[in-house]
Amino acid sequence: MNKITKAIIPIAGYGSRMFPETLLINKALLPIGNKPVILFLLEEIVEAKIKDVYIIISPNQASIIDLLKPTSKEILSKFKDNIEIKHFNDIINSVNFHYVIQNKPNGLARALLLLKNEITEPFALLLGDNIILPKHLGIPYLKEQYEKYKVNIIGVSNIEKNDISKYGVVISNDFNNPIEVIDFIEKPTNANSTFVSLGRYVLNPSIFNYIESEKDSLKELLLPDYIIKEKTLAFDTKALWLDVGTKENFRKANSFDI
Numbered sequence: 593m594n595k596i597t598k599a600i601i602p603i604a605g606y607g608s609r610m611f612p613e614t615l616l617i618n619k620a621l622l623p624i625g626n627k628p629v630i631l632f633l634l635e636e637i638v639e640a641k642i643k644d645v646y647i648i649i650s651p652n653q654a655s656i657i658d659l660l661k662p663t664s665k666e667i668l669s670k671f672k673d674n675i676e677i678k679h680f681n682d683i684i685n686s687v688n689f690h691y692v693i694q695n696k697p698n699g700l701a702r703a704l705l706l707l708k709n710e711i712t713e714p715f716a717l718l719l720g721d722n723i724i725l726p727k728h729l730g731i732p733y734l735k736e737q738y739e740k741y742k743v744n745i746i747g748v749s750n751i752e753k754n755d756i757s758k759y760g761v762v763i764s765n766d767f768n769n770p771i772e773v774i775d776f777i778e779k780p781t782n783a784n785s786t787f788v789s790l791g792r793y794v795l796n797p798s799i800f801n802y803i804e805s806e807k808d809s810l811k812e813l814l815l816p817d818y819i820i821k822e823k824t825l826a827f828d829t830k831a832l833w834l835d836v837g838t839k840e841n842f843r844k845a846n847s848f849d850i
Contacts, residue, residue, distance in 0.1 A: 599716040604694040640732040701813035719791030729831035738794040744824040747792035759788035771826040776816035
């Protein structure tokens with residue numbers, strides 16, 4: 593049985609939809625409720641019993657590395673009864689962090705290619721501007737499905753038809769769960785589907801070879817194009833999905849009691 597022991601979080605983008613806040617801080621560090629976005633992702637990873645986390649950052653994002661260090665003994669001594677600090681330390685001490693520098697943001701697919709020689713087994717992928725609640729319906733659930741089916745797995749959410757133009761839409765001939773994916777359409781104005789990717793994947797490592805074959809292309813390399821080169825199943829996890837990649841959605845996410 594293939595065990596998923598590695599996860600990738602790509603956060604090297606500029607976060608331009610969140611300017612001016614992201615001029616000074618990576619969007620993965622922005623707070624939802626009382627904790628940064630990235631901590632929600634790490635909680636999923638720990639729940640899934642994944643030990644190695646590869647974070648793709650840009651050269652000017654050392655603040656991520658600084659955050660994901662155990663809290664100093666000095667601070668702990670001053671806040672020894674602080675539940676949030678204890679939880680934070682428990683989470684970051686549960687995984688091994690590996691940082692990969694993407695010198696020039698040029699798309700998600702090319703970002704993943706930086707790890708081609710590091711990851712030679714199935715892996716989890718969590719996009720940094722999506723929060724899934726409760727956490728067991730994110731990567732932990734999709735990991736279970738991968739271990740059952742051994743094919744590319746993506747999490748999807750069924751949304752209002754009027755909103756599909758904002759997202760990547762899954763196309764299929766049969767929308768029973770699981771959904772066998774035959775295509776993705778990026779931000780369509782019309783489609784026969786209302787299922788969209790929610791930024792959670794478990795993928796076979798062969799995807800690196802597909803991306804590698806077109807890495808010198810001048811066109812934008814869209815990750816879904818490479819995912820569906822092999823059999824892909826989509827699962828509607830029925831989770832609460834919070835897209836925090838825009839100011840409007842960020843405000844909505846902060847209106848939830850989480």
